[in-house]
Amino acid sequence: MRIFVTGATGWVGSVVVDELLGAGHQVLGLSRSEEKAVRLAAKGAEVLRCTLDDLDRLAEAAGNADAVIHLAFNHDFSKYAENSEQDRRAIEAMGEALLGTDKPILVTTGLASLAPGRVATEEDMPPLSNPNYPRKSEAAASALAERGVRVGAVRLATTVHGIGDLALMSFLAKLAREKGVSAYIGDGANRWPAVHVSDAGRLYRLALEARAPARAYHACAEEGVAFRAIAEAIGRALDLPVESRPREHFSWLASFVGADAPVSSARTRELTGWKPTGPTLLADLAQPGYFGQ
Structure with a gap:
């Protein structure tokens, strides 16, 4: 297949591109910067230089592809x-180009707020009509599905980990260094789902190749890792004490740190044959150099 990939040079997207090329697919990847475009081309992918605001160019690329993976x-x-509104507009533009075809599009969203306090499954849906729900990806996907577009959502675990991680684990490590303590909220028993970046990248490919009739896929290798254990791993890596702290300690990160969001990926594995093989989150955090040391 010829697959158009947005976010092709990002943390997960770069792995998706490698997976697709390694399986013999052709890739047209979106890149905003010349430097990243050069690296993308060196892999053997075609490059589209534009942004998510270039809706006409996104639509044209989607229409000329056999499938679309939207990660940007x-x-x-x-x-x-x-x-989030920019994301919605981009999904709508690309989906419009797929109307009347059987070409699939996979959009990307997260798992953190899907079903707080209980194990979320692929059958759970975010509050699509709630204007306060942060991501609009699945609302846009749902609207496309109603119009006959073959669309699914890959829901990424709260932490997509691996050496080179610049997302939540990096933010937590930075905060721990600034505060002199690796902290958690309450007793730290709240759970975070996790997936290694290599496993997340492979799931996108498998979902397309399986042509599975699913509206949602859960990129989650571990159902839930206690946040206190995560804080302890960061503390060991940075040689810092580990303590419970109030929500105010974490500023904007508090809603993530305090979330209890266990997730099942049983249906995803059944439909796609996905079998995560990457290291667990705690094993990954214990690797020398994970936090740039």
Whole structure:
């Protein structure tokens, strides 16, 4: 297949591109920067230089592909609502180009707020009509599905870990260094789902190749890791004490740190044959150099 991949140079997207090329697919990857475009081309992918605001070019690329994987998202949390709207518009534009075809599109969202306090499954749906729900990816996907587009959502675990991680684990380590303590909220028993970046990247490929009729796929290798254990792993790696602290200690990270969001991926594995093989989160955090040391 010829597959259009947005976010092709990102943390997960770069692994997705490697997976697709390694399986013999052709890839057209979106890149905003010339430097990353050069690296993408060196892998053997075609490159589209544009942004998520270039809706006509996104639509054209989607229409000329056999499938679309949409991973790009601006993770500037100070403009999260604005960036979620940008994401929605991009999904709508690419989906419009797929109307009347059997070409699939996979969009990307997260698992953190899907079903707080209980084990979430692929059957759970986010509150699509709630204007306060942060991500609009699945709302846009649902609207496309109603119009006959073959669309599914890959829901990424709260932490997609691996050497080179610049997301939540990196933010937590930075905060621990600044505060001099690796902390958790309450007793730290709340659970985070986790997946290694290599496993997440492989799931996108398998979902496309299986042509499975699913509206949601859970990129979650571990159902739930106690956050206190995560804080302890960070403390050991950085040689810092580990303590319970109030929510105010974490600033904007508090909603993530305090979340209890265990997740099942049983249905995803059944449909796609996905078998995570990467290291567990705690084993990964114990690797020398995970936090840049």
